[in-house]
Structures are given as C-alpha cells and as structure tokens.
Amino acid sequence: MDKFELIAPCHFGLEAVMKREILDLGYEIIKVEDGKVTFSGDAEAIVRANMFLRTTERILLKVGQFKAVTFEELFEKTKALPWENYIPVDGKFWIKKANSVKSQLFSPSDIQSIMKKAMVERLKSVYHVEWFEEDGASYPVRVAFMKDEVTIGIDTSGISLHKRGYRQAISKAPITETLAAALIKLTPWRKDRILVDPFCGSGTFPIEAAMMAANIAPGLNRNFLCEDWKNLISRKYWYQVKEEAQDIMDLNVQTDIQGYDLDGTIVKYARENAVRAGVDKLIHFQQRDVKDLSHPKKYGFIITNPPYGERLEEKENLPALYETIGARYKELDSWSMYLITAYKDAERYIGREADKNRKIYNGMMKTYFYQFMGPKPPKPKKTME
Incomplete structure (x- = not known):
C-alpha cells in the first residue's frame, strides 16, 4: 500500500x-x-x-x-x-x-x-x-x-479541524477547540480528576475535556474534503474508522467537569454546544462569578482562559480580576491552576509566580500559559486480598 x-x-x-x-x-x-x-x-x-x-x-x-x-x-x-x-x-x-x-x-x-x-x-x-x-x-x-x-x-481536511461541529454559539473571545485540547493535554488532568473553568464562555475547555474523558473522536460529527477522493482513499476506510470511533466511545464515564460564567446567556450557549457535542450529561454549567469560586473536594484543576483586556475599558478591571483569581485559588490549597492569557501582569496580581510558563502563539497573538502546580493526590491504598 x-x-x-x-x-x-x-x-x-x-x-x-x-x-x-x-x-x-x-x-x-x-x-x-x-x-x-x-x-x-x-x-x-x-x-x-x-x-x-x-x-x-x-x-x-x-x-x-x-x-x-x-x-x-x-x-x-x-x-x-x-x-x-x-x-x-x-x-x-x-x-x-x-x-x-x-x-x-x-x-x-x-x-x-x-x-x-x-x-x-x-x-x-x-x-x-x-x-x-x-x-x-x-x-x-x-x-x-x-x-x-x-x-x-x-x-485533505477542508474546513479547519478545530470546527468539530458543536460550537455554533461563540462568546466574544473564544479559544479554538484544537488549542483548548492541546492545553488540556499539557496538564496532568485525567478523567477521574475534577476540572473547573470559571470563565467558560461558550464551553470549549469543559467540552473538549468531556470529549477526551468519553473518548469521543473530534471528527465524528463532521465531514472531510478527502471523503470524495475515490482515486486515493477507499470508502471502506471511512466505514471502518467511523466504526472504530463509535466502538471506543464511553458515554457512561463518571466525570466532575464544571463550567462557570458571569453571563447567563453565554452559559445557555455553552449548554447548547455541549448537547451538540454529546457531552451535556458530563458537564455541570452554572452562572457564577469568579469571586464565588470554591469546591469542597481536593486535588482539582482550574483550566481557563480569563479575560485579558483586548478593549481599553476592560484593561482597567484586570488587576482586580486577577487578584480575585489569585485569592480564590489560594483557598483551593491542593489544586492546580492552568491559565492562558495575553496579560503580562497576571502573576503579579495573582500573587505568586507560576511553576512553569509557556509562550504560545494564538494566531498572531503572543499568550502565556501559566502553570501553577498543586500537590499530587495520594495513591489509593492497595487492599489486602
């Protein structure tokens, strides 16, 4: 071949x-x-x-x-x-x-x-x-x-692969599906761990995480340009690969994935997007301010794309916003936090230096992926047989 x-x-x-x-x-x-x-x-x-x-x-x-x-x-x-x-x-x-x-x-x-x-x-x-x-x-x-x-x-793809087919409603500063998936993969998050996005917008981080947890192939609900390339690709491959994608999917997986946003309309859009992605049962969306961020369980993850002041009037609010993020994260003392932002003073106002900082170009915009590492959860004790 x-x-x-x-x-x-x-x-x-x-x-x-x-x-x-x-x-x-x-x-x-x-x-x-x-x-x-x-x-x-x-x-x-x-x-x-x-x-x-x-x-x-x-x-x-x-x-x-x-x-x-x-x-x-x-x-x-x-x-x-x-x-x-x-x-x-x-x-x-x-x-x-x-x-x-x-x-x-x-x-x-x-x-x-x-x-x-x-x-x-x-x-x-x-x-x-x-x-x-x-x-x-x-x-x-x-x-x-x-x-x-x-x-x-x-x-071979046609329409860009970040268009999975689920995101019809978009918040004003969306992160692409492919970038969200890549950033989640840069963290140690796994499907049995808690994930919270306090600035979820149209739901991209929670939805991508839920698709990973349920093993849903990102291309399952869309078409590709090369499906018409009968001279190069046999139809049997399309049938076999779609069957493979359906076989590995697990919609019964247990997850604790949450998405919050201050804007109730945006939360509604995020829920609709999750329904289209087939993961609405795996995510809890809620209208909530970041100042109310809390969680009773330990060892969770915050993965988020907070505002970074593209508009002048938003820039004035950034110090207070990032101070709030820092204060809420401090209360979640065993958690890890990963955030992507173009705001250069993020660490200063969060109140601590990131353990790792990665430069990533989001289109032409230089952004920083700040990684604040929490402790690893203890390994489960082995039961005596």
Whole structure:
C-alpha cells in the first residue's frame, strides 16, 4: 500500500503535544518543525488522522519540497512534481493558500498563478488533454515558503479541524477547540480528576475535556474534503474508522467537569454546544462569578482562559480580576491552576509566580500559559486480598 508523507500543522509551542498524539495513533514521525509535525502513513492514516487528532488544524498530503528563488525555478520544479499521482483528470485543483517567510518569492497571488500554470502543464502532458473541466472532487493546494524552501501539500481536511461541529454559539473571545485540547493535554488532568473553568464562555475547555474523558473522536460529527477522493482513499476506510470511533466511545464515564460564567446567556450557549457535542450529561454549567469560586473536594484543576483586556475599558478591571483569581485559588490549597492569557501582569496580581510558563502563539497573538502546580493526590491504598 502507498505510503504518504502527511503534515499536521499546530500552534507554535505545541509541537510536542502534536507529536505525542500522532505516536499514540501508531504512526512514524518524520520531522518536527516550528508549527508542524510531518509523519508517515497510508490512505487509512489520512482518514484516522482527520478523525482522531485533537490538536491539529488540518492534515496535508505532502506532494513535494524544493528550493526556489525565482519564479522560473518555481514553475519548473512545480511542473516536475508527480501531480497525476494525486489529482484525477476531472479533479478541481487550485492554490488555496500561499504564505512566505524570509523568502525571495513573497507575493501570494504571483505564487498561486505560476504554480497553477505549472500544474496544468504537467497534467496536460500526462492526461493528453488541452482543457480541464475540473468538475470532480476538490484538491486544494497549500504552499509554504520558509527561507526559500518550498513545501507543498494538498489539504485533505477542508474546513479547519478545530470546527468539530458543536460550537455554533461563540462568546466574544473564544479559544479554538484544537488549542483548548492541546492545553488540556499539557496538564496532568485525567478523567477521574475534577476540572473547573470559571470563565467558560461558550464551553470549549469543559467540552473538549468531556470529549477526551468519553473518548469521543473530534471528527465524528463532521465531514472531510478527502471523503470524495475515490482515486486515493477507499470508502471502506471511512466505514471502518467511523466504526472504530463509535466502538471506543464511553458515554457512561463518571466525570466532575464544571463550567462557570458571569453571563447567563453565554452559559445557555455553552449548554447548547455541549448537547451538540454529546457531552451535556458530563458537564455541570452554572452562572457564577469568579469571586464565588470554591469546591469542597481536593486535588482539582482550574483550566481557563480569563479575560485579558483586548478593549481599553476592560484593561482597567484586570488587576482586580486577577487578584480575585489569585485569592480564590489560594483557598483551593491542593489544586492546580492552568491559565492562558495575553496579560503580562497576571502573576503579579495573582500573587505568586507560576511553576512553569509557556509562550504560545494564538494566531498572531503572543499568550502565556501559566502553570501553577498543586500537590499530587495520594495513591489509593492497595487492599489486602
């Protein structure tokens, strides 16, 4: 069976999480770079990666990589790639996105135009046609230039994988599903531990945690572009992988996952999103102010994305807000707290330095993932037989 090189892009700073997920699925890592992990897999791997990976935005089928500093070089090297191995004669193909960093070729529109012409020339010579109807399945190409090195991949996912299909109602500063899942994976939280998000917004952290606890595949309730790629991926893989996803799901898992927000309307939206995700029975949502945050049990986790003052009028309230977070966390003396924020004075007002601090780029915004570690719970005593 044909082996492909597959590229899984991820947030800068979260490559290790992505790598671990791919290894857990059983695939071999080829390369880890800033913002992406390349791995090896067959046609079934394309299906399984789209279905099961929680922390990538999409899966790209790598077509080639080369150096190009002139448009002529770009044309010739693009034309030399075996496009016929991926795109059938009726396939619809175009350069969906081109980005360039520290490279001599940097105009996206010129890159797109020249590469499309090169692809057409190559496929004309192979298929012996002068005109392509392009009325079949879609094969959108994504191109990345980094220091004149060109990496070319065909997008297998279509709509970004962070769109799981459950989040229709969005609060004003949402965190993406893929980023939320990656951040949860950076913590030692497990499904038998308490998790509270006191700024839950549309519910992304609690919902992603509940999906992990119940082993619900992130791609189970959505479609993928490559489902139409009958030339590369047999339908049987889609049936088998969906069956695998349904078999491993456990909706009877016992959880203590809670989401609070001051805005009652937002809490209502979060509940609706949880229903769509199939995890509403696993989460307790409540309208509650962070100043009322408390919990009778020990060794829980706060994982949250508090406000960080994108608007000027909000900035004035941040010191008091973060002081409240610090005060409430201090009362939960055996708990751990993980929060992602762009607010640089977070530690100062929380009142203690984080045990770990990780820089993560959320889009173009630099954020900090502050990690305050609580004690580990005691191991359960072994009963004598």
